[in-house]
Every structure is written in structure tokens, then in C-alpha cells.
Amino acid sequence: MAGWAGKGIMKIVAGERTDMEERKINQELLDFLDGSPTSFHAVAEMKAMLDEAGFSKLSESDLWKLEENRGYYVTRNGSALIAFKIPKRDFAGFQVIASHSDSPALKIKANAEIAVEGKYVKLNVEKYGGLLCAPWLDRPLSVAGRVAVRTSAGIITKLVKLDRDLLIIPSLAIHMNRKVNEGYEYNAQRDLLPLLGGSEAKEGLLKLIAAEAGAEAEDILDADLFLYNRMKGTMVGLNEEFIAAPHLDDLQCAFASLKGFLASVPGDSVAVHCVLDNEEVGSGTKQGAASTFLRDVLQRINYAAGRSDEQYLTALASSFMVSADNAHSIHPNQPDKADPTNRPYINEGIVIKYSANQKYTTDAISGAMFKSICRMAEVPYQTFFNRSDMLGGSTLGNISNSQVALNTVDIGLPQLAMHSCYETAGSKDTVYLAKAAQVLFSSSVRAAEDGEYQIKMYSRSLSVPEFVK
Numbered sequence: 166m167a168g169w170a171g172k173g174i175m176k177i178v179a180g181e182r183t184d185m186e187e188r189k190i191n192q193e194l195l196d197f198l199d200g201s202p203t204s205f206h207a208v209a210e211m212k213a214m215l216d217e218a219g220f221s222k223l224s225e226s227d228l229w230k231l232e233e234n235r236g237y238y239v240t241r242n243g244s245a246l247i248a249f250k251i252p253k254r255d256f257a258g259f260q261v262i263a264s265h266s267d268s269p270a271l272k273i274k275a276n277a278e279i280a281v282e283g284k285y286v287k288l289n290v291e292k293y294g295g296l297l298c299a300p301w302l303d304r305p306l307s308v309a310g311r312v313a314v315r316t317s318a319g320i321i322t323k324l325v326k327l328d329r330d331l332l333i334i335p336s337l338a339i340h341m342n343r344k345v346n347e348g349y350e351y352n353a354q355r356d357l358l359p360l361l362g363g364s365e366a367k368e369g370l371l372k373l374i375a376a377e378a379g380a381e382a383e384d385i386l387d388a389d390l391f392l393y394n395r396m397k398g399t400m401v402g403l404n405e406e407f408i409a410a411p412h413l414d415d416l417q418c419a420f421a422s423l424k425g426f427l428a429s430v431p432g433d434s435v436a437v438h439c440v441l442d443n444e445e446v447g448s449g450t451k452q453g454a455a456s457t458f459l460r461d462v463l464q465r466i467n468y469a470a471g472r473s474d475e476q477y478l479t480a481l482a483s484s485f486m487v488s489a490d491n492a493h494s495i496h497p498n499q500p501d502k503a504d505p506t507n508r509p510y511i512n513e514g515i516v517i518k519y520s521a522n523q524k525y526t527t528d529a530i531s532g533a534m535f536k537s538i539c540r541m542a543e544v545p546y547q548t549f550f551n552r553s554d555m556l557g558g559s560t561l562g563n564i565s566n567s568q569v570a571l572n573t574v575d576i577g578l579p580q581l582a583m584h585s586c587y588e589t590a591g592s593k594d595t596v597y598l599a600k601a602a603q604v605l606f607s608s609s610v611r612a613a614e615d616g617e618y619q620i621k622m623y624s625r626s627l628s629v630p631e632f633v634k
């Protein structure tokens with residue numbers, strides 16, 4: 166099959182002005198983000214990239230017959246995706262990178278239309294995840310998601326994206342709240358409802374959605390519809406060193422993981438690109454990190470290779486997982502919000518995240534393993550801790566470990582304005598993670614715990630063995 170072999174090591178030299186390769190991969194990232202207004206669309210975009218690279222689609226409802234030297238992918242709920250490459254049946258373990266497909270947003274409720282004094286029609290929405298409210302106001306918005314349509318063949322789902330400037334959430338004028346700049350508490354039921362139109366806009370949204378789905382309005386049984394920011398991503402900064410775009414958390418990681426995955430050449434271990442949904446709301450869904458999705462797929466790979474349950478467990482003991490979810494960079498206007506001695510900056514490398522209470526999975530072993538990967542890939546890394554007097558966010562690594570317990574490290578790319586609907590990150594960092602992912606997916610781990618813990622990370626295609634003892 167085509168596309169399974171690596172496409173060569175991506176080259177990037179830190180400190181150079183946006184070179185051709187860096188520009189190319191970030192332009193691809195911007196196109197990917199533009200096509201991914203929801204987790205459903207992000208998975209559809211990744212499927213298209215995998216199809217183009219010659220991967221075979223699997224369904225969870227079929228029996229799997231898997232072959233050596235082939236690549237496959239499977240989705241769950243249309244919003245989570247796992248792709249893998251099997252180099253051989255007697256593989257050593259799994260090399261996994263897990264990221265997430267969802268981002269905080271405003272979700273449209275059922276019976277959404279609210280008439281205001283017979284003059285306006287606005288939409289009833291609720292928050293999905295921990296969003297920054299202010300950036301959603303005073304900018305063109307539209308609607309994307311999926312609908313469930315009744316057909317003669319049963320219920321089918323269709324992706325919808327209304328590709329036009331459709332909605333706006335207007336701020337209240339400062340003259341009506343003179344103290345607004347001293348701090349404002351947003352009320353989601355009052356302040357965040359988008360305006361659809363004048364009185365004639367009644368039932369307008371359903372008509373647009375039905376037309377987009379190619380269905381009759383009465384056949385749309387249900388829907389998961391989200392607002393999305395219409396402002397496209399762009400490169401900013403004197404040397405275009407920053408990417409500003411929606412959904413960088415966490416689609417920048419998902420995209421870089423996939424680029425590295427496509428370019429990887431697995432040797433002894435199965436390479437697993439895993440993108441889960443619902444991280445922003447606690448991961449507790451059938452397609453989230455707390456679900457069995459990853460475990461089910463790894464077990465089925467093991468069974469399809471004709472291996473025993475015990476061999477599944479030996480494979481897990483020789484595996485490594487990277488939980489990749491974007492990290493906070495030092496903020497240029499509020500540098501004191503960060504830890505005094507661990508200072509991640511944009512474009513200075515992949516951020517390894519630590520937390521003594523294990524909100525992040527990183528420990529000395531997994532941190533050392535990931536640093537070895539970065540050294541093999543010749544990319545820089547940095548370290549992140551929360552200030553000791555501040556609570557940080559959480560992510561999917563430790564949640565996933567309750568289903569599939571692996572040596573796991575938590576990392577991310579440094580960014581600003583996390584959970585805004587328009588975030589800022591670094592163009593070099595996209596390349597750094599793609600390169601590290603390529604090396605990780607091409608590597609294997611041999612681990613032995615015998616009083617001391619010994620790990621060997623090795624790669625056939627990039628042979629720089631590293632030891633931690």
C-alpha cells in the first residue's frame with residue numbers, strides 16, 4: 166500500500182526565519198484548522214489525510230483481519246480517531262501519542278429560537294467546556310456540527326458547516342455599564358446568546374441546516390451543533406513566528422502527531438496516533454480518554470496478530486504513551502503568572518508538564534524517555550510546572566492510564582490565550598512536535614524492572630540508542 170513508508174525526516178533548524186518547510190507545514194495546519202470547526206470535522210479531516218496516504222478504514226462493528234506492514238484507522242462517534250501501523254506480528258509494544266479533538270465552544274440547544282419583542286430572533290446556547298467568554302463577542306460566527314437524519318435506510322448522520330457569516334453576539338455598550346472594564350462576570354444565559362436576525366429570521370436556522378444536510382427539516386431528528394469563529398487562522402509577528410487561530414488547543418498537537426505518524430517508519434512496535442474527544446468536559450464519554458476506546462483498539466490489534474492475553478500485557482510493559490495537549494507559554498503582559506524557574510516560551514520547544522499531585526503523568530522515567538526522543542529528533546524541549554499557589558488545568562494522560570496503564574508523559578506546545586476562540590502559538594513548535602512524533606512512532610522501548618528500572622529506547626531507522634538507568 167502507498168504511504169506507509171516514511172516520507173523522510175523533516176528538517177528544521179531552530180533560530181532560522183520561517184523557512185519553506187516550516188511555512189508549508191504551518192500552512193497545512195491552518196488549512197486543517199479551517200476545515201475543523203468541530204471535533205466531528207477534525208476527525209473527517211484526519212480521515213481524509215489517512216485515506217490519501219493509503220490507510221485502510223476499519224469499523225468497530227466488524228471482525229478485524231490485520232496484516233503486517235499495513236496502516237489502519239478506526240473512529241468512534243465520528244469524533245475520536247485511532248490510526249496505527251503494524252510493522253510485524255511479533256511486535257514489541259505500542260508507541261502512542263494521544264491528543265484531543267474538542268475545544269471549548271458554545272453549543273446550540275434544542276428549540277433554540279428566542280424572539281425578542283417581536284423584533285429580533287436570537288439563539289439559546291450553552292457552554293461546552295471552560296471557555297473564555299469575551300472573545301466570542303462582536304465577531305462574525307456561524308454554525309457547524311452534525312445532524313441525525315431519518316431516512317428510508319434508517320438514521321444517518323451528516324456533517325454540516327454553514328460557511329457564511331451568520332451570527333453575532335453583541336457586547337453591551339460601555340455607556341450602559343460604565344464599570345465593565347473593572348471586571349465583568351459573564352452570565353451564559355443572558356450575555357452569550359447570538360443574534361440570528363430580525364423577526365423574519367424565525368425558523369431560519371433549521372431551514373439552513375436542513376438545506377446544508379440535503380434533508381427535509383422534519384426529518385432532522387436531532388443534532389449536535391456548535392457556534393464557531395469565522396475568523397480564519399493566520400501567521401502573525403515580524404517574522405511570522407506566531408500562529409493565531411481557533412482550536413490550537415488541541416488540534417495543533419493532533420495535527421503534528423498525525424504528520425509525524427504519516428512520516429514514521431515503525432520498527433519493532435506498533436505506532437498509534439490517537440485523538441480522543443470530550444477532554445474539555447472531563448473525558449467521561451464513550452469516545453473520551455476515560456472510555457475503553459484505546460484499550461479496545463490495542464487489544465484488537467493484539468488479537469488480530471494471533472497473540473495471547475498475556476502477550477498483550479507484555480506489550481504494554483514495553484510501550485510508551487505521550488499525552489499531547491497544549492501548554493501555557495509565559496504571557497508577555499503577565500509573566501508573573503508562571504512558575505519562577507520553569508519558563509516555557511513560544512517557539513522554544515515542546516513543553517514537558519509536571520505536577521507533584523500527578524494531574525500530569527510525567528515522572529522521572531517518562532520525562533527522561535521523552536527527552537531521549539527529543540534528543541533523537543534534535544528538537545528542543547522545556548519544562549512546565551504550575552505556580553505552587555495556583556491550580557492548573559488537567560488533561561487526558563492520567564485519565565487514559567486508568568484504562569491502559571503505560572509509561573506516560575504529559576507534553577504540549579506552548580501557547581497563549583488558551584480556551585479563547587482565537588489562540589496564539591508558535592510556528593516552529595509545530596515542526597518540533599511533528600519531528601519528535603516521527604521519531605517516537607519509529608522507536609521502541611524495552612523496559613525491565615528489577616530493583617532498578619532499565620529502559621532502552623531504540624529505533625531501527627534512526628539508530629541513536631538511549632539508556633535510562
Ligand code: CO
Pocket residue numbers: 265414415444490491
Ligand atoms: Co487541551
